[in-house]
Amino acid sequence: MKIDNLKIWSLTDGSQGMISQTKGLANELSVNIKELKTEIVFPWSRLQPGILPIFSWIFKNNLPKDEIPDVVISCGRKSVYLSIYLKKKYPKIINIHIQNPKINSKKFSYIIAPNHDNFLGENIINSKGAIHHFKKSNNLKNEFNFKTRNLLTCIIGGANNHYNFSKENALDLCKKIRNLKYNDNSYEILVVTSRRTSEEIKIVLKKELSSISTLWFGGEKNPYEFAIYNSNYFIITSDSTSMVSEASISGKPIYIYQLPMKRKSKRFIRFHEEFKKMNITKDLKNLDKLENWTYTKLEESKRIAGIIKKRIIERNNES
DSSP states (O other): OOSSSOOEEEEEOSOHHHHHHHHHHHHHHOSOEEEEEOOBOTTTTTSOTTSSOOOGGGBOOOOOSSOOOSEEEEESHHHHHHHHHHHHHSTTSEEEEESOOSSOGGGSSEEEEEGGGTOOOTTEEEESSOOOSOOSSOOOOOOSOOOOSSEEEEEEOOOOSSBOOOHHHHHHHHHHHHHHHHHOTTOEEEEEEOTTOOHHHHHHHHHHHTTTEEEEOSSSSOOHHHHHHHOSEEEEETTOHHHHHHHTTSOSOEEEEOOOBSSOOHHHHHHHHHHHHTTSEEEOOSOSSOOOOOOOOOOHHHHHHHHHHHHHHHHHHHO
């Protein structure tokens, strides 16, 4: 298998978070990439892989019939099914799954799992945080009329299985942001919400911050990517490892607003401790002014792609 023009199939359920991860790794391996959205029938669509056998007819996808991929990169529960099916159909392909598949790891050539998952094994390559498609350098134009001289971007998540995000939490966060602006009017503030941000939280953000910031609650012109590359500071809620991981490509200070936990999550605790130790993040407390610090920009997709290329070469030499 030659590594200079690998045929890659990227498998996800279509969500942007998963696409970012598969795209990030695929782009570092090849330019010959085909993105496929995995669609499967009930009850496979609801059940964890490993419970039911896998047949060709459970997939709604129209899979390309005139080509065979060299590499399959999957992310998400539904795509576990398709990756395993393709590996059985084409035994020579390399199938890579991103995140813990919650099934026997030997069904994959490689698994990419973050350190905070504490998932280890011979064919498992561990990453610092979540991998993604952002690169260290970019040529993104400023389409948003931000001055970017002192841009503070606040990336807002939402409640999940592990974190609460109440109206009171939102008011407290807004108070901290308003205090920063009051003490230093030079901050230009951008607030970007996610799909998980509730309407209640958006109402609070609009009421408390609309007079001192630019708010983005959804729509076509998403400033998220622009903000990743051009912000001077970040404030990010603690509920998403991917948002923090993506911002770490910037090399800029990241403050974490710690939301209250519904239940103790060792996974999230390990993640936040790891990023603090790497001097990437600090907890947001009652600050009058944001600090400046630097750290090595995380390029985990590039690093892991290098490991995979090396192993493909080694495998070629052995065969």
